Amino acid sequence: MASGSAALLSLDHVGKDYAKVETRGGQFRLVFDLLRGAGAAHVFRALDDVSFALQPGASLGVIGENGAGKSTLLKIVAGVVPPTRGAVVVNGRVGALLELGSGFHPDYTGLANIDLAAALLGLGPDEIAAKRDEIVDFADIGEHIHDPIKHYSSGMVVRLGFAVATALRPHILITDEVLAVGDESFQKKCIAWMEEYLSDGGTLLLCSHSMYHIQKLCRHALWLRDGKTERYGPAMEVTQAYLAFHEEKTARTRKPIAQADAYAGGAYAVQTLTIDPADVVAQGSTMAISGEVFSPDGRAPSVLVGVVRADGTPVYGVATDMDRVTPRKLAHDRFAFSLTLTDLPLLPGKYVVRAHAMDPEGVRLFDHVERPFVVAGDSRELGLVRLAHRWHDDA
Amino acid sequence: MLARMRVPSHAAVPAASASVRARALFRNFLRRELFTRYLGSVTGLAWAFVHPLVLLVVYHFVFTTVFKTERFGNESFLAFVAVALWPWLAAQEGIQRGATSLGNYAGLIRKVAFPHELVVYASVGATLILQFAGYVVVLAALVVYGEPLHLSGLLVAIPLWIVMAIGVVGITLFFAALQVFVRDVEHVLMPGLMILMYLTPILYPLKLVPESMRPWVAVNPFSWLVGRLREALIDGRLALEWGDGVAAVVAIALYLGGRWVFRRLSPHFEDFV
Helix, strand or coil: CCCCCCCCEEEEEEEEEEEEECCCHHHHHHHHHHHCCCCCCCEEEEEEEEEECCCCCCCEEEECCCCHHHHHHHHHHHHCCCCEEEEEEECCCHHHHHHHHCCCCCEEEEEHHHHHHHCCCCCHHHHHHHHHHHHHHHHHHHHHHHHHHHHHHHHHHHHHHHHHHHCCCCCEEEEEEEHHCCHHHHHHHEEEEEHHHHHHHCEEEEECCCCCHHHHCCCEEEEEEEEEEEEEEEEEHHHHHHHHHHHHHHHHHHHHHHHHHHHHCCCCEEEEEEECCCCCECCCCEEEEEEEEEECCCCCEEEEEEEEEEEEEEEEECCCCCCCCCEHHHHHHHEEEEECCCCCCCCCEEEEEEEEEEECCCCCCCEEEEEEEEEECCCCCCCEEECCCCCCCCC | HHHCCCCCCHHHHHHHHHHHHHHHHHHHHHHHHHHHHHHHHHHHHHHHHHHHHHCCCCCCHHHHCCCCEECCCCEEEHHHHHHHHHHEEEEEEEHHHCCCCCHHHHCCCCHCCCHHHHHHHHHHHHHHHHHHHHHHHHHHHHHHHCCCHHHHHHHHHHHHHHHHHHHHCCCCCHHHHHHHHHHCHHHHHHHHHHHHHHHHCCCCCCCHHHCCCHHHHHHCCHHHHHHHHHHCCCCCCCCHHHHHHHHHHHHHHHHHHHHHHHHHHHHHHHHHH
């Protein structure tokens, strides 16, 4: 996490305090304090002691709950607000994309907004003129480009914003929940563009609540919690820890007794989970699922493996103890499991493989780890899975 | 010291292009101000010219027809007031609009790094440009109408307007920055400026003010400006005075002071705007 000299962007123990005005007339006091160069008397600590460096070609996902400081962090990186503590060093043009369409004026036409956005991103008039056609092409919103933005749908605004940012080919691209808007096909276009941008050596800072997008686009992830770094590391590891944290939180509010129970016996935990093929599997083909489980007491745990649709609808689940299988012992506290799903009957769509660690009796459920995957195919059948069937054509 | 360091994104862009960016942005904002505020609507543009014109006619009616103050010495009342009224209204409108201009750019300020001063420059600039255009048109019309005006006086009037613009920008920077934190600023500004107008020798000459109170009226920089404009346009005196230099220094001091306050407060706009 040291700020290497080759880094495009480095944050060194960065913190941000926001001034709070609590009393009537407090704003006069605040203005006076700011003018004489003192900090604000009452502050809210939005961000504290965050350090990381982005090398050229790196991709970092920023995750965390609402109010964790994600947007503040992106604002500091983009230069919208100066940090209260620490230092930020930027060595490249930052095409900030904080909330797409935010730099747009509703009364302006699409074209006029392209000029404004381009000027905001540091382009001179000549450069703007040169880029205009490219932007109009990418946005692909036809004649609407001559209409005021206020008549646009939210998806069209995002298209335009994305087109402006991408035309610049910034050294560091910052995106805040951009992919949440826009229709499916435009999302795909954006993701495809980002993947290409990354493979060309572009650097990405992505803020998202979608672990799927983070895992797909980012190599590293930073988990912010109450303004502090909760975890920083490989995207898969951090997102899984984050998801596990949320599972735990939900479980805690739902069943406080079961949670206490789980801690009493020490925690069985899924440590790794691999699926093959990794991202996309063809309908009707074979998928291998394997992984390792930690056992605190050296007894062979049970493992529950299941498939859910991307929205969480369960499709199928099976545990080792149901099939009277025992995970293979690797070390005294580590066990491996492995299974193959043959003739995968899932219909095309997005799914997630989940592996839960359970105690040897198969009674208590501990953490779980997920792997998203996509079933590819061009079937027009409806539902989740293909049921074995036969038509009876009596004619 | 690091904590105080400003690290905007454009620090990354080579120094030359930071000024290119600022110029491109200013041009864009200025166009935005001119078009959306005035030229976007027919009434908006008309109002920019009609408002001072109507005021001039009303003052003319009140003072010459009702109060029968036909002349102050040998000067025509119409020319006497017109020469001073436009710059005052330009400054007043520039300060009022400029003081609230940051609010119109709140979306931008919260999301994008750029020098916030440009918003104030564009807002004040648009107002002054249009009011100056109106000023020239009205002076020309008065000459055609037969009023005793020296259009050659514009040679002095233009630099005087520039000095005024520098001072007005400084005052506006101060109030615009303050307005972000203290919402009452705009509500205090309007009556405050109106009161100041009547304390400025716009509708009356300084020499009619009782001698004991005259220094209090004369200390107002606008009293000086109005006097110099009348000397140039009504009396046709084109010579520069040592006071002009003092005024330029005062205007620049106002600008630097306003800018200092603005720059101190602007890193915190994002949270309050």
